[in-house]
Amino acid sequence: MRNTRLIARLDVKGPNLIKGIHLEGLRVIGDPQEYARRYYEQGADELIYIDIVASLYGRNSLGDIVARAARDVFVPLTVGGGLRSIDDVRAMLRAGADKVAINTAAIRRPELVTEIAQRFGSQCMVLGIEAKRSGAGKWEAFTDNGRESTGVDVVEWCRRGYELGAGEILLTSVDQEGTRKGFDTALIDAVTKVVPIPVIASGGMGSTAHMVDAVEHGADAVAMADILHYNRMSLPAIRAAAIDAGLRVRRDTEIAA
């Protein structure tokens, strides 16, 4: 069985950590740094930052947040939202990111995936997907946080993204996001069957049973937001449940402070 990563996902807008439902109706949660440090100290395997309005306004306010995080957080950081060029990616990596998640810019210009992979390595190039159900066993890729329809089929796009050089896929279900009703396991199934690279399931985690479901359907990592931000469950408790369920997760998460 594969090892499973437990990832804290922090969506940010301007200087604030926020949380929405279906990526909309955003509520301010607090200072992202405070949460990032807490999640690191509680043993998060990785953090993902997504600037959820950056691609709407064509700017990126993430650099400072990432640089601050990299001072205190010694686990991998993935950063996305509004990154459109090699220069944007380089700036983010310099700020302390390890990987970048690219959605909108990759859909507009797929060659960007290859350019990033060649320049910085595939391991750095995470294909960001915002998937909405469009029919039985079909999903459409959206951009700009689930607002913009693209007509692109998610499964086909994931396959293409892999061929273009993506090293990992951040698979967000817009339908499930913020609902706490569980991951879209059919989506996870469909994508993990066609790409041989790791897939991070995102959107819908309301209980540890959902996490186990996602892994059983092929996810290599599980991203969680709501359940952590609102303190519905702590990371150590989630990890303990993962171990009880027989998932292979990191077991040496001492208090990191």
Place this chain on the structure above:
Amino acid sequence: MSVVHIVDYGIGNLYSVSRAIEKAGGEAKLTSDAGEIARADRILLPGVGAYEPCISTLRQTGLADPVLEFAATGRPFLGICVGMQLLFDYSLEFGKYAGLGLIPGHVAAIPASDDAGTRKVPHIGWSPLLVPEGRNGWEGTLLDGAEPGVSSTYFVHSFNCVPDDPARRLAEADYAGFAVCAAVEKDNITAFQCHPEKSGPAGLRILENFLRK
């Protein structure tokens, strides 16, 4: 305070590495100066991405020779990720490229299994470190204090080091039945495929041990 000179040839997550050294109690100095490298107390060779750009940039910047000279001084030398792979004779990533030849051996792809679900490449994630067969624990090494089979570090790589002498293997990790070479040790040189700077407390302990060398 122990000073670590990080070889800055323009490639690598230098900020994260510097911050982790500082967190471990040391002072991190980026350098692309040959003389500074030669005089350093200890150096760290980073590297991320593909092999060829790393080795050719290291040579083009004129830092390959100073790194070799430093290695010969016997002072503590730490390689990380591609900075580990560069120490070997050659790599087979996208062709065949000569490395620094400090550790006899080569770098080869992690075999992807037939069943796409079991072993994905790249290998991304946390794996517990294991003591290789024939080695008697980690006392006195940079893994001093790590608990075999429990202490875990973060990996992200598609290629894997194969030292000619298996005794150079300091630690392994099991990746779906494939024994990843997680760390090697030869004289004053220790190198990790995984990322101590991204491996939480277990990784910081490796850096603390390096600072005490």
